Amino acid sequence: MLDTSASLDLSGDPRRLRRERNVRWLFLSAAVFTILVSIAIVLSLVGEAVAFLQSIAAEIDEGLGALIADGWFPRRDRFDLRTIIWHTLAVSIIAMAVATPLGLGAAVYLSEYAKAGVRRVLKPVLEILAGIPSVVLGYFALRFITPDILRNIWDTTQQSNLMAAGIGVGILIIPLVSSVSEDAMQAVPRDLREASYGLGAKKWHTSMRVVFPAALSGIVAALILGLSRAIGETMVVAIVAGATGGSLLQLNPLNGGQTMTGAMASLAIGSDQVAGGVAAFQSLFFVGLLLFLMTLVLNIGSERLVRRFRQRY
Amino acid sequence: MTARTMGTPVTQEMIRRALEGRKVNIINPLVALLLLISLLASLAILVVLLWDVVAKSMPVWQERGWSVITNDLSPRPAETGMIQGIFGSVMLTVIVVVLSFPLGVAAAIYLEEYARDTRLTRLLVANIRNLAGVPSIVYGLLGLSVFVKLILEGMVGQVSGRTLIAGGLTLSMLVLSIMVITTQEALRAVPLAIREASFGVGATPWQTIRHHVLPVASPAIFTGSVLTLARAFGESAPLLLAGAVLSTFFAAPEGTPITDLVLGEKYTALPIIIYNWSRQPQQEYVALTAAAIVALLVILLVVNAGTILARDALERRNRM
Numbered sequence A: 001m002l003d004t005s006a007s008l009d010l011s012g013d014p015r016r017l018r019r020e021r022n023v024r025w026l027f028l029s030a031a032v033f034t035i036l037v038s039i040a041i042v043l044s045l046v047g048e049a050v051a052f053l054q055s056i057a058a059e060i061d062e063g064l065g066a067l068i069a070d071g072w073f074p075r076r077d078r079f080d081l082r083t084i085i086w087h088t089l090a091v092s093i094i095a096m097a098v099a100t101p102l103g104l105g106a107a108v109y110l111s112e113y114a115k116a117g118v119r120r121v122l123k124p125v126l127e128i129l130a131g132i133p134s135v136v137l138g139y140f141a142l143r144f145i146t147p148d149i150l151r152n153i154w155d156t157t158q159q160s161n162l163m164a165a166g167i168g169v170g171i172l173i174i175p176l177v178s179s180v181s182e183d184a185m186q187a188v189p190r191d192l193r194e195a196s197y198g199l200g201a202k203k204w205h206t207s208m209r210v211v212f213p214a215a216l217s218g219i220v221a222a223l224i225l226g227l228s229r230a231i232g233e234t235m236v237v238a239i240v241a242g243a244t245g246g247s248l249l250q251l252n253p254l255n256g257g258q259t260m261t262g263a264m265a266s267l268a269i270g271s272d273q274v275a276g277g278v279a280a281f282q283s284l285f286f287v288g289l290l291l292f293l294m295t296l297v298l299n300i301g302s303e304r305l306v307r308r309f310r311q312r313y
Numbered sequence B: 001m002t003a004r005t006m007g008t009p010v011t012q013e014m015i016r017r018a019l020e021g022r023k024v025n026i027i028n029p030l031v032a033l034l035l036l037i038s039l040l041a042s043l044a045i046l047v048v049l050l051w052d053v054v055a056k057s058m059p060v061w062q063e064r065g066w067s068v069i070t071n072d073l074s075p076r077p078a079e080t081g082m083i084q085g086i087f088g089s090v091m092l093t094v095i096v097v098v099l100s101f102p103l104g105v106a107a108a109i110y111l112e113e114y115a116r117d118t119r120l121t122r123l124l125v126a127n128i129r130n131l132a133g134v135p136s137i138v139y140g141l142l143g144l145s146v147f148v149k150l151i152l153e154g155m156v157g158q159v160s161g162r163t164l165i166a167g168g169l170t171l172s173m174l175v176l177s178i179m180v181i182t183t184q185e186a187l188r189a190v191p192l193a194i195r196e197a198s199f200g201v202g203a204t205p206w207q208t209i210r211h212h213v214l215p216v217a218s219p220a221i222f223t224g225s226v227l228t229l230a231r232a233f234g235e236s237a238p239l240l241l242a243g244a245v246l247s248t249f250f251a252a253p254e255g256t257p258i259t260d261l262v263l264g265e266k267y268t269a270l271p272i273i274i275y276n277w278s279r280q281p282q283q284e285y286v287a288l289t290a291a292a293i294v295a296l297l298v299i300l301l302v303v304n305a306g307t308i309l310a311r312d313a314l315e316r317r318n319r320m
Helices: A012-061 A062-069 A081-113 A116-130 A134-153 A161-188 A190-198 A203-214 A216-230 A236-240 A260-270 A277-312 B008-022 B027-064 B084-116 B121-135 B136-156 B162-188 B192-200 B205-234 B237-241 B258-263 B270-278 B286-319
Strands: none
Touching: A012 A134, A012 B121, A012 B136, A012 B162, A012 B205, A081 A116, A081 A161, A081 A203, A081 A216, A081 A260, A081 A277, A081 B027, A116 B027, A116 B084, A134 A236, A134 B008, A134 B027, A134 B270, A134 B286, A161 A216, A161 A236, A161 A277, A161 B027, A190 A203, A190 B136, A190 B270, A203 B136, A203 B192, A216 A236, A216 A260, A216 A277, A216 B136, A236 A260, A236 A277, A236 B205, A236 B237, A236 B270, A260 A277, A260 B136, A260 B237, B027 B286, B084 B121, B084 B162, B084 B205, B084 B258, B084 B270, B084 B286, B121 B162, B136 B162, B136 B237, B162 B205, B162 B237, B162 B258, B162 B286, B192 B205, B205 B286, B237 B270, B270 B286
């Protein structure tokens, strides 16, 4: 007779099972590590940001009024948030004005018009542009866009200015806007295009009135993602937006001004030498927290739109 | 009422017009042209940028030759060079490879091959997406407060935590999420049938991954990782915070062990040198910065081209 209780043990070699479990745990802990990174980011930002608010409330005469003083001069205890937020918005708006037409135009062309051969030649151009480091764009904005383009149009342009920074950042985000919105248009089902052609619509009519609206939420998501990248972009702004120490609120984009990321970069490079107040150093983290929250909201919004778009098709 | 009569030349003319459209078809090619122009604008920007940088760097190559690459940093523009930055960037990249590649690939394998659709999995996925969208300078703050201050100066007890290892750790955290996402995409592209065949002959999950999934996915994982590393190589904002040195500094004496260079000495990186030189007011630095940019772009170009060749070789080997 067979000993059934023994022969039915199909659970396998215990050594093999143990190894499987260990490997799985190893991979799981690597994945969980990414959550620790997020926690570390949030904790380090929030801790110092709260310390910043406490120390300006305690040590500066105006108290929290320093957050809406005249201009952003951290070494002189003036932390006007309106100044740096407005300058960041100005740079981002200019960047979107550059990247939206060029990025979307490129996306529509690549998705709807380009033949396979043309696509194979032109698509890598955007990929190469995406691989250019942002310091390089900063130099280009400072040494080419400002003197050779902007000065020829408006001769009052300052050496460092928000306009050149905006154009430089815009060039940086063209590939992002274009590739995300091209993906959105590619995801529009062929049936819609064929129905449109079947009714006698021309190519441009089909692209603009059928494909573009159908892909709209994906395209908007691409633009939001681009805006989020523009707000967080640092090196172009640090090189060409100007005002290393601090700045007053500038309404004219042809003048230099301090942005959120620019303020962080200049605080960072001065943080070990210049004897500013403790608050100056801590303000770095406060601005960082603001930046983190702004980009987080934009990224989540963009993610939502993409998901809704995917569900529809 | 002649038009109603079938077959008259007038009717034929009307039908022809109705089918072809009355106007000359000008909008269609015009729109196509406009769209093509917006794509060619990117090409034009790229060409102008490269041409401008190369042209501005020419005087430096002619006067200085290779010494602008091989010299240490110096306060005098006529003698300065970028070798310290190149060394720093290469070492940073090595640290990033060692840390973020295994972590990123392991996390991606968990998410693609093991994870079921649980609340934890959804949290992990959402978290990684958000990490990928965090601005790079915010990672610099993480590096400054956690790696420089808390770990190296606090726990290890170094006088200054602004060392290569701090910069490398910071960049590793920055690219980790991107590494996970590109690896996930590579794993997702492996056909399910390969896994099923392996399970069918009794292989365990790990054996399936090790012997069947990873070999098929490896060219894509490899390409994605190198592109991610190239991004880390050109990244500078987080290093400003994680303590890369902007000004000149003395090179460590000949024969200093490489571990000391990584753990204890000041460091800088090629993009940081570009940033610093581009801010200098003296005219000489315009050409010097352009030369450093050319060096950076050439390194990135060589790495990218090499990757594409290596990927093709890997794919050919897989097919055999």
